Amino acid sequence: MKHNTNYTLIDTLHYNTLLSNQVFKIDSTNNLHIVELAPLRNKNETIPLDLIDANPLTKKKLDTHLILLTLVSTLTSAIFFVYAFYAYQIWANAFATVFLLSSLSTLFFAYKNRAISYTYQFANTNTPLFTLRECFSKNEQVKMFVNALNKRIVNVNEQTDLDSVNYFNNDNTNNTKSSECTKHLDFLYNHGFVDDALYQRIDRKIHHRFFGKNDAEKASTENVIYFPVKA
Numbered sequence: 001m002k003h004n005t006n007y008t009l010i011d012t013l014h015y016n017t018l019l020s021n022q023v024f025k026i027d028s029t030n031n032l033h034i035v036e037l038a039p040l041r042n043k044n045e046t047i048p049l050d051l052i053d054a055n056p057l058t059k060k061k062l063d064t065h066l067i068l069l070t071l072v073s074t075l076t077s078a079i080f081f082v083y084a085f086y087a088y089q090i091w092a093n094a095f096a097t098v099f100l101l102s103s104l105s106t107l108f109f110a111y112k113n114r115a116i117s118y119t120y121q122f123a124n125t126n127t128p129l130f131t132l133r134e135c136f137s138k139n140e141q142v143k144m145f146v147n148a149l150n151k152r153i154v155n156v157n158e159q160t161d162l163d164s165v166n167y168f169n170n171d172n173t174n175n176t177k178s179s180e181c182t183k184h185l186d187f188l189y190n191h192g193f194v195d196d197a198l199y200q201r202i203d204r205k206i207h208h209r210f211f212g213k214n215d216a217e218k219a220s221t222e223n224v225i226y227f228p229v230k231a
Helices: 064-087 090-112 140-163 171-190 196-211 215-222
Strands: 005-008 012-016 021-026 031-037 042-048 057-061 115-121 128-133
Touching: 012 128, 012 140, 021 140, 042 171, 064 090, 115 140, 128 140, 171 196
Parallel strands: none
Antiparallel strands: 005 012, 012 021, 021 031, 031 042, 057 115, 115 128
8 A cells, every 4th residue: 555655855845645646845935836636636826925824733643544454454354253253264263363453553553653734824814725744743754844834934924024114115126016915915816815806906006006006097086076065
């Protein structure tokens, strides 16, 4: 049986299971890329690091492969016991005992080597974004990637706090800043936090903030006649 295999280059984690292949990669522009290939689901997603909570929820779970192996061994043992009872075959009893001992040892091993899962959430909310799972509790590759990811998220948030005062005061980088805001807005839209009308309204505000209103918008505003209102 093929078990999960994981390897990492600090900022990249390949997570392979029987049913899916996943790649998590942190790029140089502070984004997390998630690519998943599965029989019933394909995903290619980009998440800005400053939208991720740096404190993932951790849980210990039994390895699913070992649990499956335990169930198969238990079922096989039960079949041999039933066969030995009706057929009076000593060898069947021996096989049943072996498979029973195998299921008990596998269950014990699964409990002693519980895997840790890390569920990352949308910043300042309880909305889950993605989960990283270890196949065994001693899987250092996943832990290395989690530590690297948490460190990058904290660094990005600290840098954002330092730059927040002067964020809108440098006209030379308006295009870059506008693209960053739009990238965050696209992420919120793709995850259902923003509907079409709100997306368009926020997108206009972003454009106005960095580039001002265009000629058509200025003309429409200038042609409005405001009538006095009686008190």
